[in-house]
Amino acid sequence: MAKHRRQNVKTVRRIAGTTAVAAVATLAGPAAANAAELVVPNTNYSFNVQGLENVPNINQVPNIDKYVPSLSAQNKTSLQASVQNEPTNNYATEKAAKPAATSAGQKVVEAVYSKIGSPYGWGSVGPSAFDCSGLTSWAYAQAGKAIPRTSQAQSSQGTPVAISDLQPGDIVAYYGGASHVGIYVGNGKIVDSLNSGSTVAERSLNYMPIHSAVRF
Structure with a gap:
């Protein structure tokens, strides 16, 4: 109880x-x-x-x-x-999920710029010295593309491009018979390995007589 x-x-x-x-x-x-x-x-x-x-x-x-x-x-x-x-940052989420793609042409430009100041070497294809077509073929290889080795083969086997329609990464051939080539980098400029005694450098698109332009 x-x-x-x-x-x-x-x-x-x-x-x-x-x-x-x-x-x-x-x-x-x-x-x-x-x-x-x-x-x-x-x-x-x-x-x-x-x-x-x-x-x-x-x-x-x-x-x-x-x-x-x-x-x-x-x-x-x-x-x-x-x-x-709660607000969500859709832009940041999408950006993380889908990284901005770098075009093949831009990769070629980045590669060729990385070799400015490298010496010219007859028949050289890098990575420390280059002749003109050795530089262009090496730069394309960094972007995962194999192209012909010589300037004449490059100018004849690529897809022709009008000078007015050039895009970064296109190859510009010079002189009769396409005896020289360089990489168009935009803003009316190319990067090339010109001749003995010079180095890889940026020049005006019209520095030499233009033969043709191609895209791979």
């Missing part, structure tokens, strides 16, 4: 404590049209408290969802809404 009374005392204390919380919440929070249910854990007791859900920061109280079940549902809905409304 004494044990039963002790349990009742504990239950009454829980109810009293929870009722006190409800009373404070009612006074602290502004009135609301709908009452929130305040539950006493481990009992069948509950209370409807006006304005309970409007008490500032009440949803941050530890285990508040055990006392006010409606706040648990409210927090879940708020979290889902914040995730759905």
Whole structure:
């Protein structure tokens, strides 16, 4: 019998404590049209408290969802809404998923620029010295393309391109019989390995008489 009374005392204390919380919440929070249910854990007791859900920061109280079940549902809905409304950087995501592609012509240009200052060498195909067609064939190889070795073969086997339609990476042949070639790098410039005693350098497109231009 004494044990039963002790349990009742504990239950009454829980109810009293929870009722006190409800009373404070009612006074602290502004009135609301709908009452929130305040539950006493481990009992069948509950209370409807006006304005309970409007008490500032009440949803941050530890285990508040055990006392006010409606706040648990409210927090879940708020979290889902914040995730759905969070802005996403689509550009950055797409960019990471699809890296910007570098054209074959641009790779050729980057390769030939990397050899500016290298010496001319008759019959040389790099990587430290070059003749004119050795430089062009080496640059194309860096872009994963195999092209003919000599200037005449390059000018005759590539796809002809009008000078007005040149794109970076195209090969420009010079002099009668296409005896010299260079890589068009854009902005009216070429890079070539001209002759003995010179180095790989950037020059004007019209520095020499143009024979033809081709693209591979």
